[in-house]
Amino acid sequence: MAEPALANEEETKTxxxxxxxxxxxxxxxxxxxxxxxxxxxxxxxxxVQFRESLENVIPFHDIKAVILEIVCRYLxxxxxxxxxxxxxxxxxxxxxxxxxxxxxxxxxxx
Amino acid sequence: MPKQVKSLVAICQETLSMNLDGLASIGDVPYSxxxxxxxxxxAQQLHLIELHNPHLVPQSHELWLAHVLQYSDLRQAxxxxxxxxxxxxxxxxxxxxxxxxERKRMISEKVKNQYNKIRNEKAARSIKVINGHxxxxxxxxxxxxxxxxxxxxxxRLFMATKKAxxxxxxxxxxxxxxxxxxxxxxxxxxxxSPVPFVKPPSKLEKQYQANYRRFGHTPTIxxxxxxxxxSPAAASNCTSTSEHTQFQRQPPSRLPPSPKSxxxxxxxxxxxxxxxxxx
Numbered sequence: 001m002a003e004p005a006l007a008n009e010e011e012t013k014t015x016x017x018x019x020x021x022x023x024x025x026x027x028x029x030x031x032x033x034x035x036x037x038x039x040x041x042x043x044x045x046x047x048v049q050f051r052e053s054l055e056n057v058i059p060f061h062d063i064k065a066v067i068l069e070i071v072c073r074y075l076x077x078x079x080x081x082x083x084x085x086x087x088x089x090x091x092x093x094x095x096x097x098x099x100x101x102x103x104x105x106x107x108x109x110x
Numbered sequence: 111m112p113k114q115v116k117s118l119v120a121i122c123q124e125t126l127s128m129n130l131d132g133l134a135s136i137g138d139v140p141y142s143x144x145x146x147x148x149x150x151x152x153a154q155q156l157h158l159i160e161l162h163n164p165h166l167v168p169q170s171h172e173l174w175l176a177h178v179l180q181y182s183d184l185r186q187a188x189x190x191x192x193x194x195x196x197x198x199x200x201x202x203x204x205x206x207x208x209x210x211x212e213r214k215r216m217i218s219e220k221v222k223n224q225y226n227k228i229r230n231e232k233a234a235r236s237i238k239v240i241n242g243h244x245x246x247x248x249x250x251x252x253x254x255x256x257x258x259x260x261x262x263x264x265x266r267l268f269m270a271t272k273k274a275x276x277x278x279x280x281x282x283x284x285x286x287x288x289x290x291x292x293x294x295x296x297x298x299x300x301x302x303s304p305v306p307f308v309k310p311p312s313k314l315e316k317q318y319q320a321n322y323r324r325f326g327h328t329p330t331i332x333x334x335x336x337x338x339x340x341s342p343a344a345a346s347n348c349t350s351t352s353e354h355t356q357f358q359r360q361p362p363s364r365l366p367p368s369p370k371s372x373x374x375x376x377x378x379x380x381x382x383x384x385x386x387x388x389x
Contacts (some may be wrong), residue, residue, distance in 0.1 A: 072116045082115050093123050095129040098122050099139050104116035107144055 009011060016069065017044065018057045019072070025065035031056070033075040035083075038109030067104050123147045129157045134162045141169045153177045153203065171196035277325045282306060313388050325378070 017034045019027045035042045043058055059070065074091060081088045091100055116124075126133070127147040136144060136159070148156060148170065156174070160167055178199050179185050184206065187193060192201060283306050311319065381387070 071118070074121075078115045083115070084115075088113055088115060091116070091118075093122060093131060095126045096127060098129070099124045099137060102119065102122035102126065102143055103139055105122055108118075110118050 004074060009047065014056070019068060020059040021065035021068045022061050024063050027068055027072050029072050029075065033079045036075045036110060037077045040108065047065055058098055067097060067100050070101050072103060133159060136163050141166055171199060174199040174203050177191055181206055317384065317388070
């Protein structure tokens with residue numbers, strides 16, 4: 001994901017979070033989107049002793065980049081359509097990834 | 111009421127249940143996660159997945175219940191309290207399934223055999239079209255009737271029709287006086303010609319024409335026939351005197367020959383042996 005132009009460095013720190021996959025890819029997403037995952041939410045806004053809550057960076061040593069990308073896509077999908085009164089389109093997943101995505105989704109509680 | 115966005119877990123489970131045919135090894139996924147997907151699997155799919163993932167077997171007994179319940183008699187037995195042990199359900203279903211398949215196969219074999227038998231019987235009785243060249247040659251009636259391979263009965267009928275047709279056509283052929291009888295043997299000779307032609311006059315006809323020219327009229331028979339044999343003078347005019355002269359009845363003559371007029375020339379000279387001469 002390309003990093004957008006940032007007006008205020010202070011605000012961007014809290015507006016975006018960075019998720020890092022096991023193979024080194026970095027995914028910078030809106031904090032709001034990341035909050036849709038229960039696990040990430042706990043990591044970011046839980047007890048302060050989590051390093052992640054200070055730096056807004058979460059490394060995932062078990063999650064591959066392809067799967068993390070699907071998760072990020074889903075988090076935005078959820079953020080966009082939650083509370084919507086219009087018809088919500090189907091979120092499609094590639095059957096090849098479905099087993100790993102299932103495990104990851106279960107882990108991330110989303 | 112706003113719709114709830116489905117959780118990613120739920121979406122994954124749904125996608126999985128749609129694609130169970132491609133599922134082989136599930137890897138590290140815990141049974142609890144795929145249970146809901148496997149509940150929607152057919153017996154075939156479930157069986158294959160268990161083959162690929164034996165570690166699931168101890169946990170998947172309950173999944174077979176739904177399949178066992180498909181058989182009504184087993185359903186009955188279950189409600190009565192039999193087969194309480196979940197682990198036996200799998201075998202119960204599989205053996206039952208095998209039985210049904212075997213029965214189906216036998217029935218289809220029987221039906222096929224019967225169908226083939228009936229079909230063979232029908233084929234044996236049916237009319238077959240064979241190439242006309244290989245037919246045995248039919249009996250020939252006569253040289254002249256080679257138009258078709260007809261039976262003698264039909265050929266006679268055909269000949270009779272031809273005869274009748276030619277007879278009716280002969281009305282328009284007035285020149286021909288004497289007609290030869292049409293028999294099957296002479297059928298090939300007698301054909302009604304489309305164009306009427308005049309046959310050359312026969313010997314008899316020639317004689318008639320000669321007499322006509324000579325005497326100016328056709329021969330007539332007088333009312334009274336004198337029963338006197340012709341005089342020797344008249345008899346000498348005959349060209350031949352054969353024993354076969356059967357025409358002893360008085361031939362037509364103008365005047366009976368009398369001694370008085372023996373010196374005179376006879377009014378009519380009739381060749382009594384005309385028929386002899388012509389045959």
